[in-house]
Amino acid sequence: MTMKHFGPTKLDASLIPKIARQWGTPVYLHDQEYIENSCERLLNMPNAYGLHVRYAMKANSDRTVLRVVTNKGLDLDCSSLDEAARAFAAGVPYSRMMLTTQEVPSGEERAELEQMIRAGLKYNVCSMTQFQLIADFAKNNNIDLSIRVHPGANGGGESATRDTGSEYSCFGVHLNDVPQVKALADKQGLRFTQVHVHIGSGGDPEKWRENIDRELGFVRTYFPDATTVSFGGGLKVARMPGEKQADITALGAYAAQRIKEFKEATGRELQMEIEPGTYVVANSGHIITRIIDKKLTNELNFLIVDGGMELLTRPLLYGSEHPIAIVRQDGTLLSSEYDAKPTAGLKSFGIVGRCCESGDSVRLDNDGNIVPVMIAEPEIGDYVVIGGTGAYSESMSPENYNSHRKPPAVMRTRTSELVLIRKKQVREQLVLNELDVKL
Structure with missing residues (x-):
């Protein structure tokens, strides 16, 4: 049976390219229903x-x-x-x-x-x-x-x-x-x-x-x-x-x-x-990134995506792990680490961001070395979706490192509508508070 939904929010993979086309990548995605259900569990x-x-x-x-x-x-x-x-x-x-x-x-x-x-x-x-x-x-x-x-x-x-x-x-x-x-x-x-x-x-x-x-x-x-x-x-x-x-x-x-x-x-x-x-928001969130390049060394196959440590610093700070899903450009779900599917035909890739920093990876060991992730092999242009990012990602990351701009954020509402809740930072905002001082 072909997979279509993944992660704790049962995210429909066909939404990934739709969101990417409308708001670009990288982009944060949140789920209202999941947040509200978490609140209700706590209150009870x-x-x-x-x-x-x-x-x-x-x-x-x-x-x-x-x-x-x-x-x-x-x-x-x-x-x-x-x-x-x-x-x-x-x-x-x-x-x-x-x-x-x-x-x-x-x-x-x-x-x-x-x-x-x-x-x-x-x-x-x-x-x-x-x-x-x-x-x-x-x-x-x-x-x-x-x-x-x-x-x-x-x-x-x-x-x-x-x-x-x-x-x-x-x-x-x-x-x-x-x-x-x-x-x-x-x-x-x-x-x-x-x-x-x-x-x-x-x-x-x-x-x-x-x-x-x-x-x-x-x-x-x-x-x-x-x-x-x-x-x-x-x-x-x-x-x-x-x-x-x-x-x-x-x-x-x-x-x-x-x-x-x-x-x-x-x-x-x-x-x-x-x-x-x-507990309230972590598993409500995903970061949608696009694969922009593939490289190979004597040790690792690499996927380079258009969002990394400047969006999610927890792996670098804590060695934290986040589940990875691979979605094709046509919305087909190839693999989901959270759901442990499929169990065969996977390949090892180091997934890294675009920052000039050796620790810019979605998975690191205790010594800061990149840990490869077992996923279905994607192509350039496909999507790497990082799960568990609703907490301590956009609120705790150095978004402007390498002068990258803070990406937009989208909320999937309880009625499944997709709503932009924060616009992408424009380039002028990077230097808004800098003064034109002549020395």
């Missing part, structure tokens, strides 16, 4: 005394994506003032945002932060310095705070660079400093009504369970005013065949049971909060 997680779901907007901050997510009932976790301002410009009120940032705003940015907080933004204290600088403002305006605690426990991410709870990361107020921060807050009459811990992305679900137990322990010890406990995000997504996705029903049930036990021991009911990003 088991819980004890209420569940609040925030979307980690750093995963994909496109305004259309933000609107789809917030329209389904998710609020936002923002990692910078600019993210908060960007979400507000997309129509999301500050009252639906929490700011969890490494920034220590001053000057105009400090004034902007205060304005956002007055408008309802929840401020998540992530350091002693942040607390000291916000304390007087919070006291004078009778504002309750959240606190992110660094637990000093490793293993929360699928790689060292994605582990945010270990002693080699610095996110949050370290558990050693919590008593001092809490004493200063008590002295000023300030309350921490929310406690937050995020230990990393894509790690072992068992580490997530350990985090629940650990966090409830120090909430009980240090935070008598807390009414919400956030267990962070990092829920594992299966981008590749053979990967195991986080069982959010089981994780929710575990958290609910522990929160009920917490109430039995303390008399306090806690609302659960989570802040996933990857």
Whole structure:
């Protein structure tokens, strides 16, 4: 039987050349229905005394994506003032945002932060310095705070660079400093009504369970005013065949049971909060690229495509893998790595982009060497479709490296309509902020 659909969104291969003809390549493609279904699964997680779901907007901050997510009932976790301002410009009120940032705003940015907080933004204290600088403002305006605690426990991410709870990361107020921060807050009459811990992305679900137990322990010890406990995000997504996705029903049930036990021991009911990003959007996305050249060395067959590390940096940063599909110019699906089809007649190719950088490949080993992918052999002009790119691709990549322009983005709507949600960057935008200085 001839394959036609592929990937977790069951993307129709015949749409690939249609999208390429209309908007060119490379191009990002998102799927509204998949995003909305992900939101619904999260909102239906088991819980004890209420569940609040925030979307980690750093995963994909496109305004259309933000609107789809917030329209389904998710609020936002923002990692910078600019993210908060960007979400507000997309129509999301500050009252639906929490700011969890490494920034220590001053000057105009400090004034902007205060304005956002007055408008309802929840401020998540992530350091002693942040607390000291916000304390007087919070006291004078009778504002309750959240606190992110660094637990000093490793293993929360699928790689060292994605582990945010270990002693080699610095996110949050370290558990050693919590008593001092809490004493200063008590002295000023300030309350921490929310406690937050995020230990990393894509790690072992068992580490997530350990985090629940650990966090409830120090909430009980240090935070008598807390009414919400956030267990962070990092829920594992299966981008590749053979990967195991986080069982959010089981994780929710575990958290609910522990929160009920917490109430039995303390008399306090806690609302659960989570802040996933990857889980919401990762498998909703594809990058459509076109094969522009083929080369051969003594070691590898190469396909050169018109979009690589400037669109998707995760393989270079993390060694992350993304499934590859090959589609002919006429819309015929030749092979799909995600679906493991076909199983015979495949050939080994190193797939690289057009950047002047040896690490510009869709698959690299831990030493940065290009790893070949087993695919059906394509021709120049055919399409390489990279899956699992809805999160941390267009929001986290150096699009203008080698002065390449940021490509357009398209959304397949719930009614299967294809809608342009971001235009391709024009060449003039590359130099828009440069000054014509004569030296």
